[in-house]
Amino acid sequence: MLRLLFAAYLLATLADTLLRKGFVSVAEPERPRPLGRGTVTFGGAGIGLVAAGLGVGGSVMTVPLLRRRGLPMAEATAMANPLSLPVAAAAGLVYALAPTGPAAGATGALSAGLGRLGYVDLGAAAALLLGSVPTIALLRRVTGRVPDRIHSAAYIALLVIVLIVMLALDF
Known part of the structure; x- marks a missing residue:
């Protein structure tokens, strides 16, 4: 169900x-238009609620908001x-501290303790970190030059690719 909500x-x-x-x-304004107090308060809370409920960062909704206020993409x-x-x-904290095992309703690989901290796969976390840090270092030098x-x-x-992959995994 969570995957379908994220796809929506x-x-x-x-x-x-x-x-x-x-x-x-x-359009290149002289300067971006600031966000109003209501947008910051209610928009921020709404984005935070959706992001927390889906387990994603709020940047997917925040970037379009900031673009419409006149900020360049970078x-x-x-x-x-x-x-x-x-x-x-x-x-990460919730998943790391979550009880695992048959008493918590987990089965199979999720209940295995070796290489895991709660539901966090430490090997996968390390691989993501090792792959992302050099990529970030490289791309931050290039991003400002992209039109x-x-x-x-x-x-x-990128959003379309993520959506296609998610939908392909469901069917």
Whole structure:
């Protein structure tokens, strides 16, 4: 069920980025328009609730919001990506401290303790970290040189790829 909810979330975000003006190409204002107090309060809380409920970072919804306020793609993603850290930290802590084993309803590989901390696969976490840190170091030097329109199109393409893979795994 969670996977289908996340797919619906991606579909809504894709529809938002493609159907409403201001994501793929942003008119270059003299300066971005600030977010209003209501948007920061209620929008932030809404994004946080959806992100926490789905176990994802809020940047997928925050980037389109910041783009519509006039930020270039590189700045919108740079500002939105740190929002994933608190969600990831909280989720990681919950999964690491979650009881495992038959008493908790876990079966098979999930109840195995070797190489795991709760439901966190330490080997997979290490592989993700070892692969992502050098990639981040390399790409942060290149990101500023990517034209804004290509960066926004690539963002949409990445969301489409994630959606296709998720749907393919369900069928």
